[in-house]
Amino acid sequence: MSDMRAVQRKISPVLDHVVINVMGQLDEAAAQYVRLGFQLTERGHHTLGSSNNLAIFGTNYLELLGYLPGRETMRADLWTHPSGLSGLVFKSVDADRVYATLKDNAVPVMEPMSFARPVELPGGAQDARFKVIRVAGDEVQNGRTFFCHHDTPELVWRPEWQTHANGATEIVEFVIASQQPARTAALYERMFDAPLLTPTDGGFSFSAGAATIFVLDPAAVADRYVGAALVSPDGTDRMVALVFKVASLDTPRAVFDAAGVSFKPYADGIIVSHADAANVALGFTA
Structure with missing residues (x-):
């Protein structure tokens, strides 16, 4: 070509x-x-x-x-x-x-x-x-x-x-848990051509418009998202978490408190366990 x-x-x-x-x-x-x-x-x-x-x-x-x-x-x-x-x-x-x-x-x-x-x-x-x-x-x-x-x-x-009671305006992170992040991430570099990937703790990331895609080993997922995400028990890759942008964390906190939904703080905001969100950990960051 x-x-x-x-x-x-x-x-x-x-x-x-x-x-x-x-x-x-x-x-x-x-x-x-x-x-x-x-x-x-x-x-x-x-x-x-x-x-x-x-x-x-x-x-x-x-x-x-x-x-x-x-x-x-x-x-x-x-x-x-x-x-x-x-x-x-x-x-x-x-x-x-x-x-x-x-x-x-x-x-x-x-x-x-x-x-x-x-x-x-x-x-x-x-x-x-x-x-x-x-x-x-x-x-x-x-x-x-x-x-x-x-x-x-x-x-x-x-x-x-496009208006949500929890204040979400955009998906800003998509997370894949992989025992072999380099292997999994290599597919996306083939799709979009190098250089694409940025090394990060426990794996790799790349920008995708408003979002960042993370491919991380399960230990890094557990650490970064405070144990809120699932991983595959058989060791295969699993798409596990999303993070949403909000103007203020007070907005989702108020919604979750009113609904009786548990959430935890994590490095970039708050996060809801996969158990409360159809098997997906949901983070919210301002």
Whole structure:
């Protein structure tokens, strides 16, 4: 590939959204996240068979993904992952360019796939349309890494959905626990080209728009997030924690106190245990 073509193909990591796999527990997970002070969109239903509720922030969002009764065999590949954080999703500005770039970089990748989700609006339902480009094979353990191209971003980032009682304005950290951080992080350097990774205590990090992605060994995760996050008992990688930006920590503290939700201080703010947030540790930082 020529140098000019390489420049044209180069893509940058920008977090689009995160996926929390709740399987058949959508109602229970949604109730947990409302209790934690997130405003959720109405239940959406993908044309592929899965269903979701979203919490929309400034440039990224959180997706609670599961299935309705009787639909557990639709998109069955999704439900083989453990419940909890299971999707790291980057923005795509050109699905074909992302696909070609990943192939050029020797990353196993599936061809772009299109689907839609009806969105109920005051003027009637409209279809939010997407294309996803997913890293294939076993490159990602216990979850998925993919790109999302929004054909209709105006049906996702709506101002009336971006205000949350806990004050969250953005996802600013996504955390992967890995016994071999260098191996796990190397995938992302292949996807986006070096130099990408910054060494940090217990692993590596890299910037992805408003967020920083951390790949840390389990001991570093336990230390940094004061034991609030899960790790895999079998030693495989696990996506385990998120951190949200808030203007003041007083706002989430008041929500959690009113709801009777326990939280602990950690180096950068406060954190809620995975036990209270559908198997994901949730940090809040000002």
